[in-house]
Amino acid sequence: MPLYRNQWRQMLIEDLLFIRFLDDMERKWVEVFNVLSAGLYPVFYSKSKRYTLRSYASKFTLQGGELFYGDKKAIKSREEARACFDEFHVSPDGKHLGITRSRDAVGSKYYWFGMSRDTEKWVLECDKCKNPAAPLTPAQIRIKKEARNPPKIKRGVLNKAVEDAKKLAAYAAVDYHVKDNQTVGIGSGSTIIHAVKRLAERVKAENLNILCVPTSSQARQLIHDNGLTVVDIKRHLEIDVAIDGADEVDSELNLIKGGGGCLTQEKIVASCAKSFIVIADYRKDSSALGEQWKKGIPVEVIPMAYVPVSRAIQSQFGGSADLRMAVSKAGPVVTDNGNFLLDWRFDQEHNWSAVNTTIKMMPGVVDTGLFINLAERVYFGMEDGTVKIRDKNML
Ligand SMILES: O=C(CO)[C@H](O)[C@H](O)COP(=O)(O)O
Structure with missing residues (x-):
């Protein structure tokens, strides 16, 4: 049904009021809610602003009238956000957690637009946080000591869990995607080390004929050290499959790469490959870029x-x-x-x-280091020994 002029005017006025009286956080929430629940955009939004809003909204879901960002509840108002912050800013032992840990603790359950800025501000305003000389309870003293000297075994356990997860992902990718007589792109970083080792095992055991295109001097050395054949992309443009790590992967298979500084060659090799497969441990799995990877x-x-x-x-x-x-x-x-x-x-x-x-x-x-629309599939090695797959065709 066509809208009459006065109805358009009414909508426009409502939109303008809406922009004027809501702060950024609440406005974003309402905008996403309107898009998901009714497909409605602010009427004065241009095509490109609508596109941006639509792709932002795609990271959320509506469940029983509530908005969720991944598995985190999206908070609408600053009052509500403050209550969520208060729930987490002080640990059960009475320890004030400071900026980073308060943000991580709140962020494990909730999400709101401007969360980092708000948690930082509220921690800085907190008298207890400002006055670390305030007397500590025995439990607080114990926690502080532990933080200063973390039990070594815990770090070892974490490293082992992460290393095992990298290996699981790497093995799954090499076993599933590499076939005889292929040219394989070899990424850079620590996860790819497991993939190259597995590739070398398979080449030896199955007598495979594999050519490897490196993405860095590290990869070149790795291929060489594992007795595999290094070839140059100038002569081997047809790459069957490229396997590489990532610093972060979002729900739409967008990647951040380049933590090891080899992003340009990695992107060239990935874009020359018929399929680009990513291997990562569970810490790299995010619903939105920036959620896990804080180095930019x-x-x-x-x-x-x-x-x-x-x-x-x-x-x-x-x-x-x-x-x-x-x-x-x-x-x-x-x-x-x-x-x-x-x-x-x-x-x-x-x-x-x-x-x-x-x-x-x-x-x-x-x-x-933004890899958009390049990855076909990501294998995440998980903490529980399973492999999680995110595939372009299953989004
Ligand atoms: O992009 C990269 C290097 O430029 C790496 O693939 C990325 O940093 C992941 O590294 P790791 O496997 O060590 O976690």
Whole structure:
């Protein structure tokens, strides 16, 4: 049924009032709710704003009139958010958890737009947090001691669980996707080490003929050390399958990569492969980018461009884009291509495909660690010894 002029005017007025009186957090909640429940957008939204809102809303579900972000309840108002914060900011032993742990604790159950900013502000306003000299209870003293000297066994157990999970994912990918007479792209990082070992085992046991295309000097060395055949992409453009790790994977198979600084070669190899398979441990599994991986999105830039690119990213998208510094060497990290890396810590949800294109267009940018629409399947090794699969065709 067509809308009459006065009805449009009424809707427009309601929209304008809506923008005026709701704060950002509540407005986002209502916008997502309206899209999911009734397919309604604010009438003055342009096509591209609608698109951004639609892709943001796709991360949420409606359950019994409530909004959920993954398995976390999406909070509508700041009062409600404050109550959720109060529920978690002090541990059962009476210990005030500080900024990071309060945010992680609240974020294990709840989500709201601006959550990081709010938790930081509320922790900073908290007198107990401001006054760490306040007398501690015996339980608090014990927890503090444990935090200073964490029992070594726990770290070992965690490392083992993570390493086992990486191995599970790597073995599943190599066993399922690699066949005789194939050219295989080999990613970089620590998870790929398990994949290359498994590949070498299979080549030996099954007498396979496999050619490996490396994505970094680390991968080249790894292939070589495991007795596999290294070939150059210039002569082997037809890659059957590329296998690589990731720093984070969201619910739509968007990836953040480049924690190891090899994103440009990794993207080239992935885009030349008939299928691009990702292997990761359970810590990389997110419903939205930035949820697990806090080190930001890597961007490879030619050295003279790092300041202008960093400024351009910050002014267009907010957050902070910082030069990655080396740990065992003075000065910045230099990539295999002789470039620098910026790590962009973003502070809100974005349309990642549009952001990727915009950043790539900035003069001096070589590539970004955003891998959009490239992964066909991800294998997550889980803590309980199972393998979880996220597949493009099952989204
Ligand atoms: O993108 C990468 C390197 O540029 C790696 O694949 C990513 O950092 C994951 O590494 P790991 O397997 O060590 O967790």
